[in-house]
Amino acid sequence: MADAEEPEKKRRRIEDLTEKMAVESGHRDGGWDGRWNHVRKFLERPGPFTHPDFEPSTESLQFLLETCKILVIGAGGLGCELLKNLALSGFRLIHVVDMDTIDVSNLNRQFLFRPKDVGRPKAEVAADFINNRIPGCKVVPHFKKIQDFDESFYRQFHIIVCGLDSIIARRWINGMLISVLSYEDGVLDPSSIIPLIDGGTEGFKGNARVILPGMTACIDCTLELYPPQINFPMCTIASMPRLPEHCIEYARILQWPKEQPFGETSLDGDNPEHIQWVFERSKDRASQFNIPGVTYRLTQGVVKRIIPAVASTNAVIAAACATEVFKIATSAYIPLNNYLVFNDVDGLYTYTFEAERKENCTACSQVPQDLQFPPSAKLQEVLEYLTENASLQMKSPAITTTLEGKNKTLYLQSVKSIEERTRPNLCKTLKELGLSDGQEIAVADVTTPQTVLFKINFTA
Numbered sequence: 001m002a003d004a005e006e007p008e009k010k011r012r013r014i015e016d017l018t019e020k021m022a023v024e025s026g027h028r029d030g031g032w033d034g035r036w037n038h039v040r041k042f043l044e045r046p047g048p049f050t051h052p053d054f055e056p057s058t059e060s061l062q063f064l065l066e067t068c069k070i071l072v073i074g075a076g077g078l079g080c081e082l083l084k085n086l087a088l089s090g091f092r093l094i095h096v097v098d099m100d101t102i103d104v105s106n107l108n109r110q111f112l113f114r115p116k117d118v119g120r121p122k123a124e125v126a127a128d129f130i131n132n133r134i135p136g137c138k139v140v141p142h143f144k145k146i147q148d149f150d151e152s153f154y155r156q157f158h159i160i161v162c163g164l165d166s167i168i169a170r171r172w173i174n175g176m177l178i179s180v181l182s183y184e185d186g187v188l189d190p191s192s193i194i195p196l197i198d199g200g201t202e203g204f205k206g207n208a209r210v211i212l213p214g215m216t217a218c219i220d221c222t223l224e225l226y227p228p229q230i231n232f233p234m235c236t237i238a239s240m241p242r243l244p245e246h247c248i249e250y251a252r253i254l255q256w257p258k259e260q261p262f263g264e265t266s267l268d269g270d271n272p273e274h275i276q277w278v279f280e281r282s283k284d285r286a287s288q289f290n291i292p293g294v295t296y297r298l299t300q301g302v303v304k305r306i307i308p309a310v311a312s313t314n315a316v317i318a319a320a321c322a323t324e325v326f327k328i329a330t331s332a333y334i335p336l337n338n339y340l341v342f343n344d345v346d347g348l349y350t351y352t353f354e355a356e357r358k359e360n361c362t363a364c365s366q367v368p369q370d371l372q373f374p375p376s377a378k379l380q381e382v383l384e385y386l387t388e389n390a391s392l393q394m395k396s397p398a399i400t401t402t403l404e405g406k407n408k409t410l411y412l413q414s415v416k417s418i419e420e421r422t423r424p425n426l427c428k429t430l431k432e433l434g435l436s437d438g439q440e441i442a443v444a445d446v447t448t449p450q451t452v453l454f455k456i457n458f459t460a
Ligand SMILES: [Zn+2]
Pocket: 217, 218, 219, 220, 221, 222, 357, 358, 361, 362, 363, 364, 365
């Protein structure tokens, strides 16, 4: 009991002290006199790297402390770093959204969490930690999915920064920020732009980018940069393995369904008996081909498709993102233009390039999307195109259209009864479905908050 009270007491003591100091020194900006001197050095004097239009003043700091509202999406590896960096840079009005709870395996790098927090929502624990540690900071947690919020929620922020591990979630928030843009006579209203700073890491690789929705390349403009999930060619797995991973995939994909070691259950990456079975078979296979390196840990990694998280990569990427937030919020420095790549797999390698907007981007171009299909093409082929095309990469598209003035669902996967009812349409040709040349179809998908319109042009 005494232990539990200790941090609370300490916090109050700091608060009391802060209050006194603030009164005595005339500074009421949450901290001791000189609390933000490190930030002032950047904002209250000129420097060789400042923006050409930059004029030193005390107003920028006041803006950070009192007005600027930041949304951090994700309170995991990147999120913890981002919250710490932003709060220590003078940002105090921060919201954080995360739908996850804390797992014991997070504790090595998600440093705002302690063993006692396991099982609690990441967003709430992270917010409490920052608010207790940094007087005056007001982090507001949301233990929710980003899809639970609408436009009006996102519109309140000056800048949004993402530390996500999901491409679907990235694309969704990207689509949301595009949907809040307003145009007058086809001209973008700059005040409707909410800059999106996006950080991503995968093992020893990472990237940070600055997106000005409607102005610079968006997530969907550069979708080809995200490699589809690594799948080894089946012929390699089946007949000429070279890597330990090939042997594990052999056991997972070919031997498991054939031998059904645990009956008809599918392989469960969290079941140690299942992993052990795959591990044993992979070892046998590897020894036939003299391939070293199959371990239980690697087996679990391949089956669960785990890429180990690296704390230092997260730290570098989050620092780059927080710096960009600071630059944009204060206009004191020129922002990153616009894509930073970081790699410390072997030595350290980094470079920056300008990702370009794609003229016919499905998310940000406002150009209607044309699809070319012969009338004899089956709906299945359209569905495959939407999911497999590198610049679309949809997950479970729902296709509707208007026929004889009525809305008609051609195919919808997410609701079982509708899926069953519309499944026969997949084998029908576009002509049989009653579609005509130039027909518009509306496609909804988890990768975007908006429906995407396509026009089907018949080819001969
Ligand atoms: Zn785009």
